[in-house]
Structures are given as C-alpha cells and as structure tokens.
Amino acid sequence: MWLDLYLGMAVVLSVECKPLNKGTHNKLLVISFDGFRWDYDQDVDTPHMDKLVVDGVKAKYITPPAITMTSPSHFTTITGRWIEDHGVVHNMMFNSTTHQKVVHKATLKRSEWWDNGALPLWITAQNQGLKTGSFFFPGGAANYSGQSVNRAVVEETGQQDDNETEWQQNIDTVLSWFTEEDFDFVTLYYGEPDNVGHAKGPDHPDRKTIIKQIDRTIGYLREAIQRDGLTDNLNIIITSDHGMTTVKKRPLVDEIILSKYLNFFNLVYFELLDYGGFGMITPKKGKEQQVYDALMKAPNLTVYKKEDMPENFHLSKNDRIQPIIVIADLGFNLNSRFIVYVNKGDHGFHMDEMDMKTIFRAFGPDFKNSYLSEPFDSVHIYPLMCKLLQIDPAPNNGSLSITEGMLVQNGGRRNQMSLGVLASIFVYILFVM
Numbered sequence: 462m463w464l465d466l467y468l469g470m471a472v473v474l475s476v477e478c479k480p481l482n483k484g485t486h487n488k489l490l491v492i493s494f495d496g497f498r499w500d501y502d503q504d505v506d507t508p509h510m511d512k513l514v515v516d517g518v519k520a521k522y523i524t525p526p527a528i529t530m531t532s533p534s535h536f537t538t539i540t541g542r543w544i545e546d547h548g549v550v551h552n553m554m555f556n557s558t559t560h561q562k563v564v565h566k567a568t569l570k571r572s573e574w575w576d577n578g579a580l581p582l583w584i585t586a587q588n589q590g591l592k593t594g595s596f597f598f599p600g601g602a603a604n605y606s607g608q609s610v611n612r613a614v615v616e617e618t619g620q621q622d623d624n625e626t627e628w629q630q631n632i633d634t635v636l637s638w639f640t641e642e643d644f645d646f647v648t649l650y651y652g653e654p655d656n657v658g659h660a661k662g663p664d665h666p667d668r669k670t671i672i673k674q675i676d677r678t679i680g681y682l683r684e685a686i687q688r689d690g691l692t693d694n695l696n697i698i699i700t701s702d703h704g705m706t707t708v709k710k711r712p713l714v715d716e717i718i719l720s721k722y723l724n725f726f727n728l729v730y731f732e733l734l735d736y737g738g739f740g741m742i743t744p745k746k747g748k749e750q751q752v753y754d755a756l757m758k759a760p761n762l763t764v765y766k767k768e769d770m771p772e773n774f775h776l777s778k779n780d781r782i783q784p785i786i787v788i789a790d791l792g793f794n795l796n797s798r799f800i801v802y803v804n805k806g807d808h809g810f811h812m813d814e815m816d817m818k819t820i821f822r823a824f825g826p827d828f829k830n831s832y833l834s835e836p837f838d839s840v841h842i843y844p845l846m847c848k849l850l851q852i853d854p855a856p857n858n859g860s861l862s863i864t865e866g867m868l869v870q871n872g873g874r875r876n877q878m879s880l881g882v883l884a885s886i887f888v889y890i891l892f893v894m
C-alpha cells in the first residue's frame with residue numbers, strides 16, 4: 462500500500478531544485494531546538510540570535526505541518542513530504558488492530574515506524590555520494606529500504622536534556638565529523654525548550670532561562686565554526702518542530718473530559734488521546750456516525766471524519782490516520798477519562814494558531830546577510846537543503862521558489878568575492894595600463 466501511495470503521488474510532486482554545479486557544494490548543518498516557539502527570543506536578551514539577524518537569514522516565523530508534534534513535524538522537514546505522505550502520524554507508534562502503543566523514545570530505532578517509502582534527505586544525499594550524519598535527530602536512527610544513515614547517534618535514556626556542557630560537546634562532535642571525516646550533511650537535535658515548555662509553561666521564567674542557554678549555545682557554535690576553519694564552507698539552518706501554548710486548567714476553564722460525551726466502552730475500538738491537543742479515534746464497527754455525533758457535542762473541540770479533513774491539513778491519504786480526528790481549541794487538552802494532567806504547556810494544536818508557529822534562522826556562505834523572510838511552511842525547507850547540497854531531491858511537496866530568495870545568487874559569497882577581485886583587476890588595468 463505504501464509503495465502504491467508513493468508512486469501515485471510521485472506524478473504530481475515537485476522535483477525542482479536541479480543542481481547547477483554538482484560537486485562544489487558547501488557543507489550543511491541543520492539544528493533543531495524542539496518546541497522553540499517563534500517569539501521566544503522576543504522577551505529575553507538573546508545577543509547571539511540578534512547578531513544572526515544581521516549576519517544571516519531570519520523568517521518571521523514558519524508553520525509546521527498539521528500534526529504539531531515532534532516526530533511528524535521533524536519528518537516533514539527531513540523528507541519535504543506532508544504527514545499523510547511520509548506516514549509518521551504521531552509521536553507514538555501504534556497499531557489500531559493489535560492496540561499496541563510504543564512511546565516516542567522507543568520508536569527512534571523502530572524502522573517500521575519511519576520507513577514508509579518517503580526517503581529522508583540523509584539517505585537521498587548518501588545515494589548521490591554524500592556523507593551524512595544525525596545526532597539525536599528524530600528518524601535518523603532508522604533504516605530506510607535497508608539503508609541506514611552513515612552515522613546516527615541516538616539519545617540515551619536518562620541523559621540530561623539541559624546540560625549546557627553536553628550541548629557544547631555535541632557541537633564539537635558534529636563539527637569534527639565535518640573537519641576530520643569530511644561529512645557533507647549533519648542534523649543535530651536538542652530536546653529544549655520543549656521540556657521546560659511542557660513542565661513549566663511558556664510564560665515561566667525558566668523558559669526564558671533556557672532560551673538564554675540556547676542563545677549562548679548558538680554563540681558557542683559560531684566560535685567553534687571559526688575555530689575549526691568552517692566559516693567559508695559550512696551553512697547552518699536553525700529551526701524547530703512546533704511552538705508551545707499554556708494549558709488552560711480549572712478553575713479558569715472546564716477541561717474537555719471526552720468520556721462525558723462519548724461512551725468509550727460501547728463505541729470506541731482504539732484511541733490516541735491524552736497527548737496534547739491532537740487525537741485520533743477508531744470507532745467500533747458500524748459506530749462511526751455515533752462517535753462523530755457524540756463528539757460534536759463536546760465543547761472547545763473540532764471533530765473531523767478522516768474523509769472530510771480539509772485539504773490544507775494533508776492528513777487523510779494514509780492508512781495510519783484513524784477514522785475520527787479531533788483537535789482541541791488552543792490550550793485545551795484532550796482528556797479522555799478524568800486523567801490528572803500535569804503539563805503546564807503543550808502543543809498538538811492547529812498549525813495556524815500563532816502559538817504553534819516556530820523558528821527558522823540560517824547563515825553561512827550561501828545565505829544572504831540581513832535577510833528577513835516572509836513566513837513559510839516548514840515543508841519548503843527540504844528543497845532548500847537539496848539546493849545547498851546540490852543534489853537531486855526525492856519527490857517532495859516543497860517548493861524552492863519559496864526560500865531561494867534567501868540564497869546568495871551565483872553559487873555563494875565566495876564567488877561574489879571573486880567577482881570583486883575581478884572588478885579590481887579591471888579597474889587596475891583601466892587606470893594603470
């Protein structure tokens with residue numbers, strides 16, 4: 462089924478961004494700070510991120526795909542495919558027939574969850590002769606059609622997510638992959654500010670503290686790039702997977718307790734609920750309409766039948782999408798049965814809510830300086846990465862025309878410099894000879 466879907470889609474997918482001068486690309490490092498809401502740097506002193514606005518590219522914000530969760534969104538970034546096409550439809554791996562549910566961290570090495578026909582950029586680049594690596598990045602440790610990423614480091618359980626020294630060591634490690642082992646493309650992932658956002662809420666002082674730490678880490682990255690002599694041949698993209706919003710709790714609001722409206726025992730066969738603002742339900746056979754009608758009575762909730770999902774969600778053409786999809790209003794958690802919900806912040810809400818928007822920054826030899834990009838969908842990062850690495854993209858849903866304005870034209874800043882040198886020689890000839 463996955464292969465059919467893949468081949469069927471390939472006909473209408475964009476395959477632009479043909480490389481111009483193959484083999485002369487700069488290297489590329491993509492860094493994701495999980496759950497970095499688009500405006501997190503606006504109420505904190507972030508000198509390094511501010512400097513990046515001058516020294517590189519900033520998008521006002523970017524929009525994640527419709528399931529604003531870590532695994533689905535990261536996999537859209539690395540494949541350039543909508544979620545219905547790449548098939549990673551939740552943070553948890555699940556099987557609605559066997560009722561098996563696998564938690565996020567345990568999915569990271571489970572290839573059957575990631576390998577659905579859409580090749581991530583690591584593999585596509587390797588197939589074209591490039592060397593690629595992944596450090597903690599979701600999806601990086603799986604096999605795709607039997608191929609694995611050249612080097613993939615997976616997060617060990619119990620590791621401190623906010624240890625600044627480790628953050629710097631991770632930068633040193635991936636930069637050494639470039640300098641000592643000639644890697645071309647590496648992705649690096651950090652679990653913050655998502656963890657603090659969940660535990661304390663986006664407005665808590667601890668969120669500001671972690672943003673300052675991220676800013677210092679970006680400063681460290683820039684020093685390390687210079688130290689390692691990579692300034693002229695390493696491009697950097699800094700992005701994230703979704704934003705974060707404050708969870709609305711009693712007594713301010715009534716929580717959505719779905720069991721008040723829906724008889725789970727009689728009507729529901731399988732559910733993925735109690736996981737932020739997004740949920741999926743498989744009704745028992747013949748009970749689809751009853752489940753839909755019951756849920757329609759719940760407040761602060763939008764209910765969709767899979768076949769009626771709005772086109773812009775790109776969330777229906779996949780067997781893993783369950784028949785009923787529910788999305789809570791911003792800040793309301795989908796509480797199935799009076800579960801005590803400890804998170805103070807969460808995501809999984811509608812991708813067009815501003816609190817779900819996230820960041821895009823870039824700098825390096827192929828990026829313009831002081832370039833402010835209009836907002837765009839994160840699916841368009843993929844063709845940009847292909848262009849930077851000068852490889853032929855796999856079929857994808859992105860468009861280079863959205864992002865190519867941020868690139869220095871004619872193959873990079875160094876070429877601009879050589880034009881400058883040529884101009885000086887010309888002036889010299891004109892006046893001296």
Ligand SMILES: [Zn+2]
Nearest residue numbers: 496655659808
């Ligand atoms: Zn999260």
